Structures are given as C-alpha cells and as structure tokens.
Amino acid sequence: MTDFAKRLLPPGFPVPKQETERLLIERLQNSKSEEDCFRWLLFVVAFYRGIQKPDSAKALVNLFLETSNESEHKAHCHLALGQIATDERRLEAALHHFNTALRLNPTKPKVAYVLHNNMGYCLNQLGRFQDAEHHCRVAIGLDSRRASGYRNLGVSFQSQGIVIGAAWAWVESVKADASDGRARDMLKKLVSAQPSLMFECPWIEEGFISSNDRGDEGPFV
Secondary structure: OOHHHHHHOOOOOOOOOOHHHHHHHHHHHOOOOHHHHHHHHHHHHHHHHHOOOHHHHHHHHHHHHHHOOOHHHHHHHHHHHHHHHHHOOOHHHHHHHHHHHHHOOOOOHHHHHHHHHHHHHHHHHOOOHHHHHHHHHHHHHHOOOOHHHHHHHHHHHHHOOOHHHHHHHHHHHHHHOOOOHHHHHHHHHHHHHOOOHHHHOHHHHHHHOOHHHHOOOOOOO
16 A cells, blocks of 8 residues: 555545445555556545445545645546535535636646536526536537537527527537437427427437437447
C-alpha cells in the first residue's frame, strides 16, 4: 500500500462484508500510486452510487479531496460530488461543485464536457434557461458527437419559446445517439403539439429514425 493509500484508507478501516465492495476497497487500498488510487476511487464511488449508498461515496471523495494536491483529480472529485447531489435533487449544491471543478481548469475535454452539460441540466431544472443554454452550447463546442448536450439544449430552447431551435437540437441528439429515445420522445411531443413544424422543417423527419433503421453499431461513448 502506498503512503497515499494509507492516508486515504488508514489501517483499521472497516472491511466491507459485501463481496464486490470488499474487492473494490482492497484494490483501492493496494494502489501503487496516487493515479492508480484515484482510478479505483472512481470505481468505488460509481459502485456506491449504483447501490444507493451516496453517503459512503461522498465520504470517500471528501477524504480524497483532503489528501490530494492534484488539481485534475480534485476537479473530477467535485464532478462526482455534483453528480451525487444531482441524484439527490440538491441542484444548487450540484452547481456549486460543478463550478468549483471548472475553476480548477480540468484539462481533459471529457470532464469539461460533462461539467458544462450537467450544469445545463441543473439550470434547466431550476428554470434558468438562458444560463442553461450557454453551458449546453459550451459542452457541444467541446464535443459535438455526444447526444446529451443537444438534448439539454433542446429543453432550454423549448422553455424559451425557441421551438425550431428545440426541434433542431433534438434531431441532432437523435443523430448522435439513435438508441436514446428521450430526445425522440420530446421531439414527437413537440410535433404533436405543433404539426405544422413538419411542413416548415422537413429535416425533422431525421429525428424519428431509430438505430435499427440506421443500422448503427451503437452510441458514441
């Protein structure tokens, strides 16, 4: 066990009884470097989120934040805390963590994308649609191949009364990931409420093509 792992999980740390949890904690404790420790930390946090143990996930992440001096790791930790807060519908707390992460200037484009996109989602939920639009646009600028940024942008547009913009965003979301039916369902509801859109914007038809129709191999990851 490295000195870093000892500081994170000191001797006497209770060994979990659940087999998967026990194995993950052992991997975390036996990490050879801070980078390796951080990688296993993310696995443990994801596991805890999956089994509805957010307090255990938050405790580990906060311990890591107190122990690490790596700004990239700290940014990812605040991203994780923001995601947990979003799960718990503590949206203002989530925004605080996402903003803190962004101030740490993460260099990985994927992390920056998720931060801006998650901020867009939270801001939409809080009714701050113009702010949400800004963050969704930044996310799409970082990676235009991912669907969720377009999907959240569509929600922002629709809530601002920008109907054609919402239709465009949801079509782009479906084109990015045809297996995700959420954007397609929102697009269907929009067209059902305003049937004239199909005549004004015939390209909307692309949003109703499923992954089976396209012959896609799968969504972009």
